[in-house]
Amino acid sequence: MKPGPNDVLLVIDVQNDFCPGGALAVPDGDSVVPDINRMAVDFAHCVLTQDWHPPGHSSFASSHPGKAPFTTTTMPYGEQTLWPDHCIQGSPGAEFHPGLALPRAEMIIRKGYNPAIDSYSAFFENDRTTPTGLSGYLRERGLGRLFCVGLATDFCVRFSAEDARRLGFETIVVLDACRGIDLGGSVAAGIAAMREAGATLVDRI
Numbered sequence: 512m513k514p515g516p517n518d519v520l521l522v523i524d525v526q527n528d529f530c531p532g533g534a535l536a537v538p539d540g541d542s543v544v545p546d547i548n549r550m551a552v553d554f555a556h557c558v559l560t561q562d563w564h565p566p567g568h569s570s571f572a573s574s575h576p577g578k579a580p581f582t583t584t585t586m587p588y589g590e591q592t593l594w595p596d597h598c599i600q601g602s603p604g605a606e607f608h609p610g611l612a613l614p615r616a617e618m619i620i621r622k623g624y625n626p627a628i629d630s631y632s633a634f635f636e637n638d639r640t641t642p643t644g645l646s647g648y649l650r651e652r653g654l655g656r657l658f659c660v661g662l663a664t665d666f667c668v669r670f671s672a673e674d675a676r677r678l679g680f681e682t683i684v685v686l687d688a689c690r691g692i693d694l695g696g697s698v699a700a701g702i703a704a705m706r707e708a709g710a711t712l713v714d715r716i
């Protein structure tokens with residue numbers, strides 16, 4: 512599956528806090544870096560997302576007295592998993608993994624900066640209605656298929672791929688270049704949901 516001239520490599524949240532040693536480490540998260548660097552060579556377009564929370568963000572367990580990380584709470588927009596403090600704006604943990612070599616990336620979408628709403632997807636906040644602007648960017652530039660890679664399979668990759676399909680973008684998820692957190696079977700559920708949404712799942716391209 513060779514990328515065409517209007518295809519985009521969407522690199523999701525490959526940041527220090529999601530890699531081993533980070534605040535919300537995804538098991539083996541850094542192992543996606545060489546695969547992504549290799550794939551990027553074949554793409555004319557590359558867009559990155561960056562999880563980018565203010566201190567005290569409402570998705571942090573520390574903002575909810577008595578709540579532990581990896582439990583859930585009910586927010587006005589629905590159920591929300593609570594996380595360890597991570598990807599705080601301007602912190603080293605929020606920086607991209609230093610091994611990521613994507614000098615031609617055209618666009619960085621920051622997300623999760625709204626103190627009251629988390630944002631897994633590259634397209635919408637977790638209320639599933641407040642847009643990040645990525646869809647407008649892609650459409651205005653006439654960009655086409657999206658190849659999704661990065662962290663984490665069961666959260667930000669999953670919701671980005673589902674929303675991309677909902678918006679009508681042809682969507683391919685390259686699983687060898689993704690890693691998951693896996694809370695209570697969430698990787699299997701995420702893979703099923705992406706497939707159900709009409710994304711094409713492949714191991715590699």
Ligand code: VGL
Nearest residue numbers: 524562594662663666667
């Ligand atoms: C993510 C949990 C919290 C992700 C971001 O990138 O998948 N997961 N914030």
Ligand code: ZN
Nearest residue numbers: 562597598623
């Ligand atoms: Zn986050």
